Amino acid sequence: MNRREFIQTTGLMSASVLFPKVLLSNSAESTNKDRFPKPLEPLIKGDVKEFHLAIDIYQQEVVPGFKFHTLAFNNQIPGPEIRVNKGDKVRVIFKNNTELNHTIHWHGMYVPWRMDGVPYVTQMPVMPGQEFVYEFVAEPYGTHFYHCHWGTLLHMQSGMYGSLIVEDSDDPIKRQFPYEREYTLVYSAHDSNFIRTELNSMLERMKERMYLMKNGRFNKERFAVFNTKDEFVESVNNGYQPPYTVNRRSPSELPQPNWFTVNGKSYPMTPNLFIKEGENIRLRLINAGGEEHSLHLHGHDFWQVCDDGVPVPQPWQMNTVRLSPGKTIDIIVEGNNRGLWTFHDHDTRKVTNNGLYPGGNLLALVYEDLPAEETKLDMMSQKLGLDALPIVALDE
Numbered sequence: 281m282n283r284r285e286f287i288q289t290t291g292l293m294s295a296s297v298l299f300p301k302v303l304l305s306n307s308a309e310s311t312n313k314d315r316f317p318k319p320l321e322p323l324i325k326g327d328v329k330e331f332h333l334a335i336d337i338y339q340q341e342v343v344p345g346f347k348f349h350t351l352a353f354n355n356q357i358p359g360p361e362i363r364v365n366k367g368d369k370v371r372v373i374f375k376n377n378t379e380l381n382h383t384i385h386w387h388g389m390y391v392p393w394r395m396d397g398v399p400y401v402t403q404m405p406v407m408p409g410q411e412f413v414y415e416f417v418a419e420p421y422g423t424h425f426y427h428c429h430w431g432t433l434l435h436m437q438s439g440m441y442g443s444l445i446v447e448d449s450d451d452p453i454k455r456q457f458p459y460e461r462e463y464t465l466v467y468s469a470h471d472s473n474f475i476r477t478e479l480n481s482m483l484e485r486m487k488e489r490m491y492l493m494k495n496g497r498f499n500k501e502r503f504a505v506f507n508t509k510d511e512f513v514e515s516v517n518n519g520y521q522p523p524y525t526v527n528r529r530s531p532s533e534l535p536q537p538n539w540f541t542v543n544g545k546s547y548p549m550t551p552n553l554f555i556k557e558g559e560n561i562r563l564r565l566i567n568a569g570g571e572e573h574s575l576h577l578h579g580h581d582f583w584q585v586c587d588d589g590v591p592v593p594q595p596w597q598m599n600t601v602r603l604s605p606g607k608t609i610d611i612i613v614e615g616n617n618r619g620l621w622t623f624h625d626h627d628t629r630k631v632t633n634n635g636l637y638p639g640g641n642l643l644a645l646v647y648e649d650l651p652a653e654e655t656k657l658d659m660m661s662q663k664l665g666l667d668a669l670p671i672v673a674l675d676e
Contacts (some may be wrong), residue, residue, distance in 0.1 A: 289555065294313060295648050301490055303565065308400055309554070310534065310659055312551055312554075313550035314397050315364075315543055315545060315549070315550070315552075316318060316463060316464055316543055316551055317356075317358050317359075317360060317361035317442065317443050317464050317466065317543060318332075318356060318360050318461055319360065319361050319363055320332075320354070320360035320361065322364075324569075325371070327369055328369045328370070328371050328415075329364055329368050329369065329370055329371070330371045330372075330463045330536075331355060331362055331370070331372045331373070332372075332373050332375070332534070332611055333353050333359065333360075333372055333373070333374050333375070333384070333469070334353070334354060334374070334375040334376075334377050334383050335351060335352070335353055335374075335375070335377060335378055335440065336351070336352060336355060336374055336377045336378060337343050337349060337350070337351060337378055337427075337479075338350055338351060338352035338357070338439065339474050340352070340439060340544060341356050341546070341547050342470075342539050342541055342544065342545055342549070343470070343476065343545070343547075343549050343559065343639075344526070344549070344632075346508065346633075348470075348475060348476060349475075349476070349479065349640075350438040350439045350475060350479075351378065351380075351435060351438040351439055351440050351479075351565050352369070352439045352440070352469075353439075353441075353442055354441065355419045356544075357439035357443045357541075357543075357544035358441055358443065358466040358468075358543060358544055358568065359426070359439075359440070359441060359442025361442060361443045361444075361445065361464060362426070362442065362443070362444045362445070363445045363447060364418040364432070364445075364446055364447070364449045365418065365446070365447050365448070365621050366418055366419060366421050366447065366448070367417060367419065368417070368418040369415075369417055369418075370416055370417070370418050370469065371413060371414070371415050371437070371485065371631060372384070372407060372413070372414040372415075373411060373413050374411060374412050374413070374414060374490075374565045374649075375410075375411050376406045376407065376408055376409065376410055376411070376412075377409075378408060379408045379483055379486050380408070380430075380431070380482055380486055381399070381405035381406065381408075381430050382405065382406050382428050382430050382432070382435070382440070382669055383397040383398065383399050383403060383405055383406055383412075383429045384414060384428065384429075385397035385398060385425055385426065385427055385428070385429040386414070386423070386424070386444065387398070387425050387426060387427060387444075387564075387606065388420075388422070388424035388444075388588055388589055388608065389416065389419070389420075389424055389444070389446075390416075390417075390419045390420060391416035392415075392416060393416060394457050395414050395416050395511060397414070397428075398429050399429060399430045400505065405430050407413055408486070408490070413583065414451075415574060418446045419446065420446065420589060420590070421446050421447070421448045421588060421589065421591075421609075422445075422446055422588070422589020422590060422591075422608070423443070423445060423464075423564040423565075423566065423587055423589050423608040423609075423610055424443075424444040424445070424446065425441055425442060425443050425444050425466070425566050425568055425606060425608065426441065426442055426444050426592075427440055427441040427442075427568055428440035428629070429623060430443075431482060432479075433534075433535065434474075434475065434478045434479065434482065435472065436465050436468075436568060436569065436570065437468060437469060437470050437474075437475065437535060437537070437569060437570060438475055438479065439468075439470065439544065440567035441442065441466065442466075443464045443466055443488070443564070443566055443652065445464070445555050445564065446589070448624065450540075450545045451587050451611065452591045453562065453569050453586065453591060453612070456585070456595070457560050457562075457585065457595075457612040457614075458560060459559075459560040459561055459562050459563070459612065461554070461555075461559070461561045462561060462562035462564060463551070463553055463561065463562070463563050463564070463669050464543075464564045464566070465542050465543060465551070465563060465564065465565050465566065465643075466542070466544075466566045466568050467540075467541070467542055467543075467565070467566065467567045467568065467569055467573055467603060467641060468567075468568050468569035469535075469537035469539070469541075469570060469571040470537055470538070470539040470540075470542050470569075471535035471536050471537050471538060471539075472538060472539055472543065474534075474535045474536070480601075485654040485660055489502075489503060497502065500515075501520050503515050504523055510561045511557070512652060520612065522537070523590055524668065535570065535573060537569075537570075537630075538573070538623070538632075538634050538635060539633065539634065539640070539642075540631070540632070540639070540641050541639035541641075542641055542643060545642075546633050546639050546640050547572075547631070547633070547638055547639045547640060547641075547642035547643075548642075549556070549673070550641070550642060550643050551643065552643065552644045552645075552646050553613075553623065553643060553646065554646050555613065555615045555645060555646070555647055555648070556620050556648050556649050557615050557616070557647060557649055558615055558616075559614075559615040560612055560613070560614055561583075561587075561612070561613050561615070562610060562611070562612055563610065563611050563612075563613060564608065565601070565603055565607075565609045565610070565611065566607075566608045567603045567605050567606060567607050568626070569605060569606070570605050571605065571630060572599075572603065572604050572627075573602075573603045573625045573628050573630060573641060574601065574602055574603075574604065574625060574626040574674050575602075575603055575623065575624070575626070575641075576599060576600040576622075576623070576624060576625075577599050577600075577621065577622075577623045578621040578622045578623070578645075579619060579621040579645075580599065580613060580614070580616070580617055580621065580645075581597045581598060581599045582597075582598065582599065582601075582611045582612060582613045582614070583596065583597055583611060583612040583614075584596040584597040584598060584601060584609060584610070584611050585610050585611065586608070586609065586610035587607075587609055588606075588609075589608055589610075595612070595676040600626060603624060610628070613619045614642065615647065618647045618649065619647060620644060620645070620646055620647070620650065620656070620669060620670055621644065621645040621646075622642065622644065622645075623643045623645050624641060624642045624643065625640065625641040625642075625643070634675075636675060638673065638674070638676060639674075655668040655669040656668055656669075657669065666674040
């Protein structure tokens with residue numbers, strides 16, 4: 281075997297561990313569509329677009345064979361995608377179907393302050409069985425998201441997030457990089473053990489609080505809420521012990537993510553990004569979790585065109601982009617290198633499932649016009665019963 285044959289063979293062998301099989305079949309493409317946020321259709325009430333969101337306890341399956349109880353908007357993780365036009369009047373009727381408190385924060389949006397969804401600062405939390413109506417004008421343009429701002433340490437990693445896209449008929453990005461297809465990718469990180477323990481603890485704590493309220497035994501100190509900072513300080517001086525002095529949680533007991541998801545799924549169930557030679561696609565990247573991701577695309581550079589929804593004055597050409605917690609970044613991928621390519625987190629701890637590689641934030645950029653003969657495997661692979669690239673692999 282000469283050097284060129286060796287490189288070709290080993291390249292095929294190493295690439296074969298990364299991607300799901302039969303990517304271009306009709307059934308695979310149909311299934312792939314379900315791995316992106318589902319649009320939430322509004323009701324048109326005069327000049328207002330009205331959306332309905334409800335929160336329930338939900339069982340999330342991140343990969344076949346592994347589920348955990350969590351929270352979800354409209355029984356979807358991520359929650360449904362809200363798409364509106366810049367300047368639209370928006371009304372969101374939020375119903376709390378759980379036994380926990382919740383709010384919705386409209387991350388990156390110019391909402392009236394009473395609509396900002398921060399408990400005890402802009403509104404009281406939405407209690408079990410209650411509704412709250414959020415109203416705002418859709419501004420500014422760009423890729424944004426929404427998430428719960430109550431019990432944020434638990435609720436955000438528990439699936440309480442969704443994409444919010446504000447479009448413009450004169451899209452500045454489409455003018456510079458004409459595209460027809462776009463994909464929304466919502467990243468998160470989950471400590472399934474923390475979620476299980478904390479969710480059960482929170483439910484028990486809320487049962488106690490609801491019982492006390494029902495029986496007229498509301499107590500500010502028991503609920504750890506005060507009218508003013510001075511009132512809180514006076515209570516401490518009189519012997520009240522704040523929760524943070526009683527709790528002995530160590531840093532190691534804070535969330536230590538063992539699952540990393542894109543649109544609620546981990547590899548090999550993550551979505552694929554389809555493209556054709558000569559085509560541009562737009563990726564809307566949203567970090568709704570608490571971990572930073574360094575997202576790297578093989579075989580291409582891409583253009584960063586928006587930062588937190590705002591078009592950048594000069595698009596940056598790169599192949600690795602940092603996506604910090606709370607950030608949204610839009611990139612344009614140009615179809616100029618036909619093949620099957622990895623788009624993954626270069627912090628490989630986050631390309632694992634429960635500590636096992638490969639998993640987590642691992643996706644494929646797939647050229648739909650890739651000739652089938654380019655995916656053929658060598659004779660040894662065929663003897664193992666492997667037909668062609670790509671192949672699912674769960675343990676390296």
